[in-house]
Amino acid sequence: MKISFAFLAAVAGGLVGCSQRDHSGASLSAKPHGNLTPKVATENGRLIFLTGRDRDGLKIVAASPPLRPSCAACHGANGAGGQKFTDGAVSADLRHAALAGKQKPPYTIVSLERAISHGIDNQGKPLDKVMPRWKLSQNDLSDVAHYVYAYLK
């Protein structure tokens, strides 16, 4: 929770890249292991989303073998989605305006994590089975949810 809060605070403050240094040295000061800094969390989330491997090189896995290895392979690198699958499913638009703007109720980090890991959407309904039920560590789950929530525009 501490990590998420710090990360959200950084995002809410509109702090990006090196400007973080000016405002909150604390959130950027590199701690080699254990304590994830927001920057590392973002990078890990980005890696998972784009490549299907986390920063340790571990391949992400799901409850049943996923049709494709990474989020980007189905949702597109920018998260726009729109890819059609044989069972009629269409990959969802994961950009912020779609998830937190158009959707009712808007997705939150918590409901995003639930969608990614349990395939339950923001209204409590099961997502199409083409969307894998990902089995991620809590860190990886949180990082990829934050990446989707804050970085897909």
Ligand code: HEC
């Ligand atoms: C094999 C293709 C595939 C992969 C890989 C995949 N998704 Fe999906 N995803 C889908 C489809 C298809 C849907 C739409 C399901 C539906 O309409 O019920 C979806 C829906 C979602 C939703 C729900 C959005 C909404 O509007 O309710 C989220 C969140 C999501 N995916 C995130 C991810 C993340 C994060 C990853 C990577 C860890 C990922 N997906 C990997 C196919 C995929």
